[in-house]
Each structure stands twice: as C-alpha cells, then as structure tokens.
Amino acid sequence: xxxxxxxxxxxxxxxxxxxxxxxxxxxxxxxxxxxxxxxxxxxxxxxxxxxxxxxxxxxxxxxxxxxxxxxxxxxxxxxxxxxxxxxxxxxxxxxxxxxxxxxxxxxxxxxxxxxxxx
Amino acid sequence: xxxxxxxxxxxxxxxxxxxxxxxxxxxxxxxxxxxxxxxxxxxxxxxxxxxxxxxxxxxxxxxxxxxxxxxxxxxxxxxxxxxxxxxxxxxxxxxxxxxxxxxxxxxxxxxxx
Numbered sequence: 539x540x541x542x543x544x545x546x547x548x549x550x551x552x553x554x555x556x557x558x559x560x561x562x563x564x565x566x567x568x569x570x571x572x573x574x575x576x577x578x579x580x581x582x583x584x585x586x587x588x589x590x591x592x593x594x595x596x597x598x599x600x601x602x603x604x605x606x607x608x609x610x611x612x613x614x615x616x617x618x619x620x621x622x623x624x625x626x627x628x629x630x631x632x633x634x635x636x637x638x639x640x641x642x643x644x645x646x647x648x649x650x651x652x653x654x655x656x
Numbered sequence: 657x658x659x660x661x662x663x664x665x666x667x668x669x670x671x672x673x674x675x676x677x678x679x680x681x682x683x684x685x686x687x688x689x690x691x692x693x694x695x696x697x698x699x700x701x702x703x704x705x706x707x708x709x710x711x712x713x714x715x716x717x718x719x720x721x722x723x724x725x726x727x728x729x730x731x732x733x734x735x736x737x738x739x740x741x742x743x744x745x746x747x748x749x750x751x752x753x754x755x756x757x758x759x760x761x762x763x764x765x766x767x768x769x
Contacts, residue, residue, distance in 0.1 A: 542699070544699070547697070570755065572755075572756065572757075574759075579665070579761070579762075580761055581658075581660070581745065581759040581760055581761040581762060582700070582745065582757075582759040583759075584756055584757065584758070587756060631699050631700075633699070635755055645702065645755065645757075646699075646702075647692075647699030647700045647701070648699050649697070649698050649699045650697065650698065650699050652697070
C-alpha cells in the first residue's frame, strides 16, 4: 500500500538551531501534504497545508516564519523549525493525500518526528 | 475551543468483549468523520470512516455509528483483541475544508487477555 516516509524519527538540538523534517510520499504523487503537531496526551493539531508549487497555508496562531514549509515536488514536503526553542519540543507528523482515490481512505500519515530542544 | 472531543482518555476491556469509544463534535458543518489508530512513535493509520448522510458503517470487527442530532459518534470493536490496544483518534472534516482534519484528543484502549 501507499507509504509516507518521514525523517528523522527523532532529533535533539540546541536552542537557537534550525531543524528540517522531511516527508515523502513513496507510492504516489501528493499534491497536498499536511503538517500536524502533537503535545503529550493531546490531539494532533493541524499546523499548515502544503500545496505543491505554491505557498503553504498556515492555521491561525502558527508562525509562518517560525515553521517554514516547502513543497517543491509532488513527493516531498519539508518543515523547517527555525531558531528552535524548548517550547517547540513536540511530536510532528506529516500526512499526504493520494489524489487518485477517495480522500478519506487515501490520506496517509508519516511515522512522526519527536523534536527535543535543549 | 475543541471542536472534536473524546472525553474518555482511557478504556480497558476484556478480550472478546465489546469496546466502545465515543466522540462528540460541536461544528455542525462537519460532514465526514474518521477513526484512526495510533501506536506510540508511529503515525495514525486509518480505520474506518462515515459520511454524514449515513448513520452506520461497518467493516469487519469495526462499526462506526453517527448520531447527527446529538453530534456524537462512536466506534465499536467486537470482539476486542489484545492487538487492538492502541490510542484511537476520531477526526472530522467538512467538504469545504480541503481535506483538513480536526482531531480529538484520543482514547487509549487496553484489551486485557
């Protein structure tokens, strides 16, 4: 079946550094990808919608200059957390939509990235 | 303001019995509802969905019920198996939202052997 690959699975960085997370669709071309964030014991919160070839659409309250999203190809979207701070520590998950089928069954999630900022 | 709520953070059931996970929503514009299963350090995997034009959808051991008037849906798993132990998220969307999902906070299900 379709697979979405997300890397790295875990990253520890120093405060002030930038971290890039990659999300790849392996079996299909994803015109739309989504980035979520999850705090412990809380729900997945949508951060932004990434559209191939155009600017990402950010949800209210998400700083676009802080969380840079690039969707340069139909199989790759990246999320860069710039100048990371401890409060950015969280579990980040991407999802990608396979446009060839019913969307509810064609939305696949990556395995997530646990970011820890020291 | 949480638009999708799962008020039970955890549920424990005996193997072979029925597991019932509940979800409430507040946005009447939601017209599609999904259930996802998630293991630690992994992304959610799709389980079952239901459109607002239906009140029930069944797939094997999994059945989702939708009560639009009460803005409530539930996931029934019967019979429950130890391998079903995971966190279950309900999610909702509307046709105008371009496939964006709003998730509940999840319910951790433990199926005891």
